[in-house]
Amino acid sequence: MALVIDGKQAAASVVAAVTEAAGKLEAEVGVKPGLAVVIVGNDPASHAYVNSKSKMAKQCGFNSIQHSLPEETTQEELEKLVAELNADPAIHGILVQLPLPKHLNAEPVILSISPEKDVDGLHVVNAGKIATGDLSTGLISCTPAGAMLLVKQIHGDDLSGLNAVVIGRSNLFGKPMGLLLLAANATVTMAHSRTKDLAAVCRNADILVAAVGRAQMVKSDWVKPGATVIDVGINRVDAPDKGEGKTRLVGDVAYAEAAEVAGAITPVPGGVGPMTIAMLMANTVIAAHRAAGKTPPKF
Numbered sequence: 001m002a003l004v005i006d007g008k009q010a011a012a013s014v015v016a017a018v019t020e021a022a023g024k025l026e027a028e029v030g031v032k033p034g035l036a037v038v039i040v041g042n043d044p045a046s047h048a049y050v051n052s053k054s055k056m057a058k059q060c061g062f063n064s065i066q067h068s069l070p071e072e073t074t075q076e077e078l079e080k081l082v083a084e085l086n087a088d089p090a091i092h093g094i095l096v097q098l099p100l101p102k103h104l105n106a107e108p109v110i111l112s113i114s115p116e117k118d119v120d121g122l123h124v125v126n127a128g129k130i131a132t133g134d135l136s137t138g139l140i141s142c143t144p145a146g147a148m149l150l151v152k153q154i155h156g157d158d159l160s161g162l163n164a165v166v167i168g169r170s171n172l173f174g175k176p177m178g179l180l181l182l183a184a185n186a187t188v189t190m191a192h193s194r195t196k197d198l199a200a201v202c203r204n205a206d207i208l209v210a211a212v213g214r215a216q217m218v219k220s221d222w223v224k225p226g227a228t229v230i231d232v233g234i235n236r237v238d239a240p241d242k243g244e245g246k247t248r249l250v251g252d253v254a255y256a257e258a259a260e261v262a263g264a265i266t267p268v269p270g271g272v273g274p275m276t277i278a279m280l281m282a283n284t285v286i287a288a289h290r291a292a293g294k295t296p297p298k299f
Protein backbone atom coordinates (compact mmCIF):
# COMPACT_ATOMS: atom_id res chain seq x y z
CA MET A 1 0.00 0.00 0.00
CA ALA A 2 1.13 3.51 -0.86
CA LEU A 3 2.38 6.04 1.62
CA VAL A 4 -0.42 8.58 2.13
CA ILE A 5 0.96 12.10 1.71
CA ASP A 6 -0.56 14.24 4.46
CA GLY A 7 -1.34 17.62 2.88
CA LYS A 8 -3.04 18.88 6.01
CA GLN A 9 0.10 18.38 8.06
CA ALA A 10 2.38 19.89 5.42
CA ALA A 11 0.01 22.85 5.11
CA ALA A 12 -0.01 23.33 8.89
CA SER A 13 3.76 23.63 8.97
CA VAL A 14 3.73 26.19 6.11
CA VAL A 15 1.02 28.14 7.94
CA ALA A 16 3.06 28.07 11.16
CA ALA A 17 6.10 29.48 9.34
CA VAL A 18 3.93 32.13 7.65
CA THR A 19 2.39 33.16 10.98
CA GLU A 20 5.83 33.52 12.54
CA ALA A 21 7.16 35.56 9.59
CA ALA A 22 4.08 37.81 9.65
CA GLY A 23 4.48 38.42 13.38
CA LYS A 24 8.16 39.31 12.94
CA LEU A 25 7.44 41.68 10.05
CA GLU A 26 4.81 43.50 12.08
CA ALA A 27 7.07 43.71 15.13
CA GLU A 28 10.09 44.94 13.15
CA VAL A 29 8.61 47.37 10.64
CA GLY A 30 4.96 47.70 11.67
CA VAL A 31 3.67 46.09 8.46
CA LYS A 32 0.74 43.67 8.77
CA PRO A 33 0.33 41.55 5.60
CA GLY A 34 -2.94 42.41 3.87
CA LEU A 35 -4.86 39.99 1.62
CA ALA A 36 -7.88 41.01 -0.45
CA VAL A 37 -10.03 38.24 -1.87
CA VAL A 38 -12.55 39.22 -4.54
CA ILE A 39 -15.47 37.00 -5.42
CA VAL A 40 -18.18 37.74 -7.97
CA GLY A 41 -21.56 35.99 -7.98
CA ASN A 42 -23.24 33.33 -5.87
CA ASP A 43 -21.52 30.01 -6.59
CA PRO A 44 -21.70 28.21 -3.21
CA ALA A 45 -18.50 26.16 -3.72
CA SER A 46 -16.52 29.30 -4.60
CA HIS A 47 -17.90 31.06 -1.53
CA ALA A 48 -16.84 28.13 0.65
CA TYR A 49 -13.24 28.29 -0.69
CA VAL A 50 -13.08 32.04 -0.34
CA ASN A 51 -14.36 31.89 3.23
CA SER A 52 -11.70 29.36 4.19
CA LYS A 53 -9.01 31.56 2.58
CA SER A 54 -10.20 34.61 4.52
CA LYS A 55 -10.38 32.62 7.75
CA MET A 56 -6.85 31.27 7.29
CA ALA A 57 -5.54 34.77 6.54
CA LYS A 58 -6.90 36.00 9.88
CA GLN A 59 -5.37 32.98 11.61
CA CYS A 60 -1.98 33.95 10.16
CA GLY A 61 -2.33 37.42 11.67
CA PHE A 62 -3.06 39.13 8.35
CA ASN A 63 -5.35 41.97 7.58
CA SER A 64 -7.96 40.00 5.61
CA ILE A 65 -10.50 41.73 3.41
CA GLN A 66 -13.19 40.03 1.38
CA HIS A 67 -15.06 41.77 -1.45
CA SER A 68 -18.24 39.90 -2.42
CA LEU A 69 -19.62 41.47 -5.58
CA PRO A 70 -23.07 40.73 -7.01
CA GLU A 71 -23.53 38.46 -10.03
CA GLU A 72 -24.42 41.47 -12.24
CA THR A 73 -21.10 43.27 -11.60
CA THR A 74 -19.67 44.78 -14.81
CA GLN A 75 -16.17 44.37 -16.20
CA GLU A 76 -15.52 48.09 -15.46
CA GLU A 77 -16.67 47.80 -11.84
CA LEU A 78 -14.49 44.75 -11.23
CA GLU A 79 -11.42 46.35 -12.81
CA LYS A 80 -12.07 49.57 -10.84
CA LEU A 81 -12.03 47.57 -7.59
CA VAL A 82 -8.75 45.90 -8.61
CA ALA A 83 -7.28 49.35 -9.39
CA GLU A 84 -8.24 50.57 -5.91
CA LEU A 85 -6.67 47.50 -4.30
CA ASN A 86 -3.52 48.00 -6.41
CA ALA A 87 -3.25 51.54 -5.04
CA ASP A 88 -3.94 50.56 -1.40
CA PRO A 89 -0.62 50.29 0.51
CA ALA A 90 -2.29 48.14 3.21
CA ILE A 91 -3.03 45.42 0.65
CA HIS A 92 -0.11 43.17 -0.40
CA GLY A 93 -2.04 40.35 -2.05
CA ILE A 94 -5.05 40.37 -4.39
CA LEU A 95 -6.89 37.20 -5.40
CA VAL A 96 -9.83 37.20 -7.80
CA GLN A 97 -11.61 33.89 -7.39
CA LEU A 98 -12.14 31.99 -10.66
CA PRO A 99 -14.22 31.14 -12.58
CA LEU A 100 -15.95 34.50 -13.02
CA PRO A 101 -19.60 34.69 -14.15
CA LYS A 102 -19.89 34.13 -17.91
CA HIS A 103 -20.43 37.78 -18.90
CA LEU A 104 -17.03 38.74 -17.43
CA ASN A 105 -13.65 38.27 -19.10
CA ALA A 106 -11.03 37.02 -16.62
CA GLU A 107 -7.94 37.76 -18.68
CA PRO A 108 -8.00 41.60 -18.56
CA VAL A 109 -8.90 41.44 -14.87
CA ILE A 110 -5.86 39.27 -14.12
CA LEU A 111 -3.64 41.57 -16.21
CA SER A 112 -4.96 44.57 -14.28
CA ILE A 113 -3.61 43.19 -10.97
CA SER A 114 -0.16 44.57 -10.04
CA PRO A 115 2.26 41.67 -10.55
CA GLU A 116 3.74 42.41 -7.09
CA LYS A 117 0.28 41.76 -5.55
CA ASP A 118 -0.71 38.84 -7.80
CA VAL A 119 -0.63 36.15 -5.10
CA ASP A 120 -2.33 33.69 -7.49
CA GLY A 121 0.70 33.94 -9.80
CA LEU A 122 -1.54 34.30 -12.86
CA HIS A 123 -0.30 37.61 -14.26
CA VAL A 124 1.75 37.17 -17.42
CA VAL A 125 4.78 38.67 -15.63
CA ASN A 126 4.67 35.98 -12.93
CA ALA A 127 3.78 33.20 -15.38
CA GLY A 128 6.65 34.38 -17.60
CA LYS A 129 9.15 34.34 -14.74
CA ILE A 130 8.46 30.65 -14.07
CA ALA A 131 8.63 29.94 -17.80
CA THR A 132 12.06 31.56 -18.03
CA GLY A 133 13.41 29.85 -14.90
CA ASP A 134 13.20 32.77 -12.46
CA LEU A 135 11.65 31.09 -9.42
CA SER A 136 12.75 33.67 -6.89
CA THR A 137 11.65 37.21 -7.77
CA GLY A 138 7.99 36.69 -8.75
CA LEU A 139 4.99 34.94 -7.21
CA ILE A 140 4.28 31.29 -8.05
CA SER A 141 0.74 30.01 -8.52
CA CYS A 142 -0.39 28.55 -5.17
CA THR A 143 -1.64 25.09 -6.18
CA PRO A 144 1.43 24.09 -8.23
CA ALA A 145 3.72 25.58 -5.56
CA GLY A 146 1.93 23.49 -2.92
CA ALA A 147 1.91 20.36 -5.07
CA MET A 148 5.68 20.77 -5.62
CA LEU A 149 6.31 20.93 -1.87
CA LEU A 150 4.53 17.56 -1.56
CA VAL A 151 6.54 16.08 -4.47
CA LYS A 152 9.77 17.29 -2.85
CA GLN A 153 8.76 15.71 0.47
CA ILE A 154 8.98 12.35 -1.31
CA HIS A 155 11.78 12.88 -3.86
CA GLY A 156 13.89 15.74 -2.50
CA ASP A 157 14.69 18.93 -4.43
CA ASP A 158 16.30 17.29 -7.45
CA LEU A 159 14.07 15.23 -9.73
CA SER A 160 16.88 14.31 -12.17
CA GLY A 161 16.12 11.14 -14.09
CA LEU A 162 12.46 11.01 -13.10
CA ASN A 163 9.61 11.08 -15.62
CA ALA A 164 6.76 13.38 -14.63
CA VAL A 165 3.39 13.44 -16.36
CA VAL A 166 0.91 16.26 -15.72
CA ILE A 167 -2.65 15.69 -16.98
CA GLY A 168 -4.20 19.12 -17.64
CA ARG A 169 -2.68 22.27 -19.18
CA SER A 170 -4.56 25.16 -17.55
CA ASN A 171 -2.84 28.46 -16.74
CA LEU A 172 -3.99 28.09 -13.13
CA PHE A 173 -2.38 24.70 -12.62
CA GLY A 174 -1.18 22.39 -15.40
CA LYS A 175 1.19 24.72 -17.21
CA PRO A 176 2.96 26.15 -14.16
CA MET A 177 3.15 22.67 -12.59
CA GLY A 178 4.88 21.32 -15.69
CA LEU A 179 7.36 24.20 -15.61
CA LEU A 180 8.13 23.74 -11.90
CA LEU A 181 8.76 20.02 -12.41
CA LEU A 182 11.02 20.90 -15.35
CA ALA A 183 12.90 23.45 -13.24
CA ALA A 184 13.52 20.64 -10.71
CA ASN A 185 15.08 18.56 -13.54
CA ALA A 186 12.23 16.10 -14.13
CA THR A 187 11.55 14.95 -17.68
CA VAL A 188 8.10 16.36 -18.20
CA THR A 189 5.13 15.35 -20.34
CA MET A 190 2.07 17.60 -20.38
CA ALA A 191 -1.02 15.59 -21.30
CA HIS A 192 -4.49 16.96 -22.11
CA SER A 193 -7.78 16.15 -23.81
CA ARG A 194 -6.10 15.54 -27.20
CA THR A 195 -3.45 13.16 -25.85
CA LYS A 196 -3.50 9.74 -27.52
CA ASP A 197 -3.50 6.68 -25.25
CA LEU A 198 -3.37 8.66 -22.03
CA ALA A 199 -3.20 5.49 -19.91
CA ALA A 200 0.06 4.42 -21.59
CA VAL A 201 1.53 7.92 -21.24
CA CYS A 202 0.67 7.87 -17.53
CA ARG A 203 2.17 4.42 -16.97
CA ASN A 204 5.53 5.95 -17.85
CA ALA A 205 5.32 8.44 -14.97
CA ASP A 206 7.43 8.23 -11.82
CA ILE A 207 5.47 11.31 -10.75
CA LEU A 208 1.87 11.45 -11.98
CA VAL A 209 -0.09 14.65 -11.44
CA ALA A 210 -3.81 14.75 -12.30
CA ALA A 211 -5.62 18.09 -12.71
CA VAL A 212 -8.52 17.47 -15.05
CA GLY A 213 -11.75 17.88 -13.11
CA ARG A 214 -13.10 14.39 -13.88
CA ALA A 215 -13.98 12.28 -10.88
CA GLN A 216 -11.78 9.20 -10.45
CA MET A 217 -10.61 9.18 -14.07
CA VAL A 218 -7.11 7.84 -13.33
CA LYS A 219 -7.37 4.09 -12.73
CA SER A 220 -4.87 1.77 -11.05
CA ASP A 221 -3.62 0.39 -14.39
CA TRP A 222 -2.57 3.94 -15.39
CA VAL A 223 -0.18 4.05 -12.44
CA LYS A 224 3.39 2.75 -12.64
CA PRO A 225 4.11 0.56 -9.60
CA GLY A 226 5.81 2.68 -6.94
CA ALA A 227 4.96 6.02 -8.60
CA THR A 228 4.12 9.18 -6.69
CA VAL A 229 0.54 10.26 -7.48
CA ILE A 230 -0.54 13.86 -6.87
CA ASP A 231 -4.30 14.32 -7.18
CA VAL A 232 -5.32 17.93 -7.75
CA GLY A 233 -8.92 17.30 -8.80
CA ILE A 234 -11.78 18.48 -6.64
CA ASN A 235 -15.06 16.87 -7.70
CA ARG A 236 -18.26 16.73 -5.72
CA VAL A 237 -20.17 13.52 -6.44
CA ASP A 238 -23.37 11.96 -5.12
CA ALA A 239 -22.90 9.73 -2.09
CA PRO A 240 -26.16 7.82 -1.59
CA ASP A 241 -24.38 5.60 0.98
CA LYS A 242 -24.12 8.68 3.25
CA GLY A 243 -27.84 9.35 2.93
CA GLU A 244 -30.22 10.78 0.40
CA GLY A 245 -29.00 13.91 -1.37
CA LYS A 246 -25.56 13.69 0.31
CA THR A 247 -22.35 14.31 -1.63
CA ARG A 248 -18.67 13.63 -1.13
CA LEU A 249 -15.47 15.13 -2.45
CA VAL A 250 -13.31 12.95 -4.71
CA GLY A 251 -10.23 13.63 -6.79
CA ASP A 252 -9.35 12.83 -10.40
CA VAL A 253 -7.74 9.57 -9.25
CA ALA A 254 -9.60 6.37 -8.32
CA TYR A 255 -7.92 6.57 -4.93
CA ALA A 256 -8.58 3.15 -3.38
CA GLU A 257 -7.30 1.14 -6.36
CA ALA A 258 -4.47 3.56 -7.24
CA ALA A 259 -3.19 3.40 -3.64
CA GLU A 260 -2.59 -0.32 -4.12
CA VAL A 261 -0.10 0.35 -6.93
CA ALA A 262 1.42 3.77 -6.14
CA GLY A 263 4.42 4.32 -3.88
CA ALA A 264 2.93 7.52 -2.45
CA ILE A 265 -0.39 9.25 -3.05
CA THR A 266 -2.25 12.39 -1.99
CA PRO A 267 -5.81 11.91 -0.71
CA VAL A 268 -8.79 14.14 -1.56
CA PRO A 269 -9.70 15.84 0.69
CA GLY A 270 -6.59 16.43 2.78
CA GLY A 271 -3.97 16.49 0.02
CA VAL A 272 -3.29 19.33 -2.40
CA GLY A 273 -6.33 21.44 -1.36
CA PRO A 274 -4.99 22.52 2.06
CA MET A 275 -1.58 23.23 0.46
CA THR A 276 -3.20 25.69 -1.97
CA ILE A 277 -4.51 27.79 0.88
CA ALA A 278 -1.22 27.56 2.79
CA MET A 279 0.78 28.73 -0.26
CA LEU A 280 -1.62 31.63 -0.76
CA MET A 281 -0.68 32.74 2.75
CA ALA A 282 2.99 32.19 1.93
CA ASN A 283 2.72 34.34 -1.22
CA THR A 284 1.00 37.11 0.74
CA VAL A 285 3.69 37.23 3.43
CA ILE A 286 6.37 37.18 0.68
CA ALA A 287 4.66 40.12 -1.10
CA ALA A 288 4.40 42.04 2.19
CA HIS A 289 8.12 41.55 2.89
CA ARG A 290 9.06 42.83 -0.56
CA ALA A 291 6.75 45.86 -0.19
CA ALA A 292 8.52 46.66 3.11
CA GLY A 293 11.97 46.27 1.53
CA LYS A 294 12.69 43.12 3.57
CA THR A 295 14.07 39.80 2.33
CA PRO A 296 11.12 37.39 2.18
CA PRO A 297 11.21 33.96 3.86
CA LYS A 298 11.49 30.84 1.67
CA PHE A 299 8.92 28.05 1.78
Ligand SMILES: NC(=O)C1=CN([C@@H]2O[C@H](COP(=O)(O)OP(=O)(O)OC[C@H]3O[C@@H](n4cnc5c(N)ncnc54)[C@H](OP(=O)(O)O)[C@@H]3O)[C@@H](O)[C@H]2O)C=CC1
Nearest residue numbers: 143168169170173192193211212213232233234272273276
Ligand atom coordinates in the same frame (compact mmCIF):
# COMPACT_ATOMS: atom_id res chain seq x y z
N1 LIG B 1 -6.85 21.34 -5.00
C1 LIG B 1 -6.77 22.60 -5.38
O1 LIG B 1 -6.32 23.44 -4.64
C2 LIG B 1 -7.22 22.99 -6.73
C3 LIG B 1 -7.96 22.11 -7.45
N2 LIG B 1 -8.32 22.37 -8.72
C4 LIG B 1 -9.06 21.31 -9.41
O2 LIG B 1 -8.21 20.74 -10.38
C5 LIG B 1 -8.97 20.35 -11.51
C6 LIG B 1 -8.42 21.04 -12.75
O3 LIG B 1 -8.50 22.41 -12.60
P1 LIG B 1 -8.10 23.44 -13.76
O4 LIG B 1 -6.74 23.16 -14.21
O5 LIG B 1 -8.46 24.78 -13.29
O6 LIG B 1 -9.19 22.95 -14.87
P2 LIG B 1 -9.40 23.33 -16.39
O7 LIG B 1 -10.80 22.90 -16.67
O8 LIG B 1 -8.97 24.69 -16.67
O9 LIG B 1 -8.40 22.34 -17.15
C7 LIG B 1 -8.65 20.99 -17.26
C8 LIG B 1 -7.59 20.34 -18.13
O10 LIG B 1 -7.87 18.96 -18.22
C9 LIG B 1 -7.81 18.54 -19.58
N3 LIG B 1 -8.76 17.49 -19.84
C10 LIG B 1 -10.10 17.54 -19.86
N4 LIG B 1 -10.65 16.35 -20.12
C11 LIG B 1 -9.62 15.51 -20.29
C12 LIG B 1 -9.53 14.14 -20.61
N5 LIG B 1 -10.61 13.38 -20.80
N6 LIG B 1 -8.31 13.60 -20.73
C13 LIG B 1 -7.22 14.34 -20.55
N7 LIG B 1 -7.22 15.64 -20.24
C14 LIG B 1 -8.42 16.22 -20.11
C15 LIG B 1 -8.14 19.77 -20.39
O11 LIG B 1 -7.55 19.63 -21.67
P3 LIG B 1 -7.70 20.73 -22.83
O12 LIG B 1 -6.73 21.82 -22.47
O13 LIG B 1 -7.29 19.99 -24.06
O14 LIG B 1 -9.11 21.17 -22.82
C16 LIG B 1 -7.52 20.89 -19.55
O15 LIG B 1 -6.19 21.13 -19.90
C17 LIG B 1 -10.41 20.71 -11.15
O16 LIG B 1 -11.03 19.57 -10.57
C18 LIG B 1 -10.27 21.80 -10.13
O17 LIG B 1 -11.39 21.89 -9.27
C19 LIG B 1 -7.93 23.53 -9.33
C20 LIG B 1 -7.20 24.45 -8.67
C21 LIG B 1 -6.84 24.30 -7.29
Ligand SMILES: Nc1nc(=O)c2c([nH]1)NC[C@@H]1CN(c3ccc(C(=O)N[C@@H](CCC(=O)O)C(=O)O)cc3)C=[N+]21
Nearest residue numbers: 049096097098099120234268269270271273274276277
Ligand atom coordinates in the same frame (compact mmCIF):
# COMPACT_ATOMS: atom_id res chain seq x y z
N1 LIG C 1 -8.17 32.54 -8.53
C1 LIG C 1 -8.30 31.30 -8.08
N2 LIG C 1 -7.29 30.72 -7.38
C2 LIG C 1 -7.42 29.45 -6.90
O1 LIG C 1 -6.48 28.91 -6.29
C3 LIG C 1 -8.64 28.75 -7.13
C4 LIG C 1 -9.65 29.40 -7.85
N3 LIG C 1 -9.45 30.66 -8.30
N4 LIG C 1 -10.81 28.77 -8.11
C5 LIG C 1 -11.09 27.44 -7.66
C6 LIG C 1 -9.84 26.63 -7.36
C7 LIG C 1 -10.08 25.51 -6.39
N5 LIG C 1 -9.25 25.82 -5.24
C8 LIG C 1 -9.22 25.08 -4.06
C9 LIG C 1 -8.63 25.53 -2.90
C10 LIG C 1 -8.68 24.82 -1.71
C11 LIG C 1 -9.32 23.60 -1.66
C12 LIG C 1 -9.39 22.86 -0.36
O2 LIG C 1 -9.04 23.36 0.68
N6 LIG C 1 -9.88 21.61 -0.36
C13 LIG C 1 -10.00 20.80 0.81
C14 LIG C 1 -11.42 20.34 1.07
C15 LIG C 1 -12.45 21.41 1.07
C16 LIG C 1 -13.86 20.85 1.28
O3 LIG C 1 -14.03 19.96 2.12
O4 LIG C 1 -14.76 21.30 0.55
C17 LIG C 1 -9.19 19.53 0.64
O5 LIG C 1 -8.93 19.16 -0.51
O6 LIG C 1 -8.84 18.93 1.65
C18 LIG C 1 -9.90 23.11 -2.80
C19 LIG C 1 -9.83 23.84 -3.99
C20 LIG C 1 -8.59 26.96 -5.47
N7 LIG C 1 -8.88 27.48 -6.66
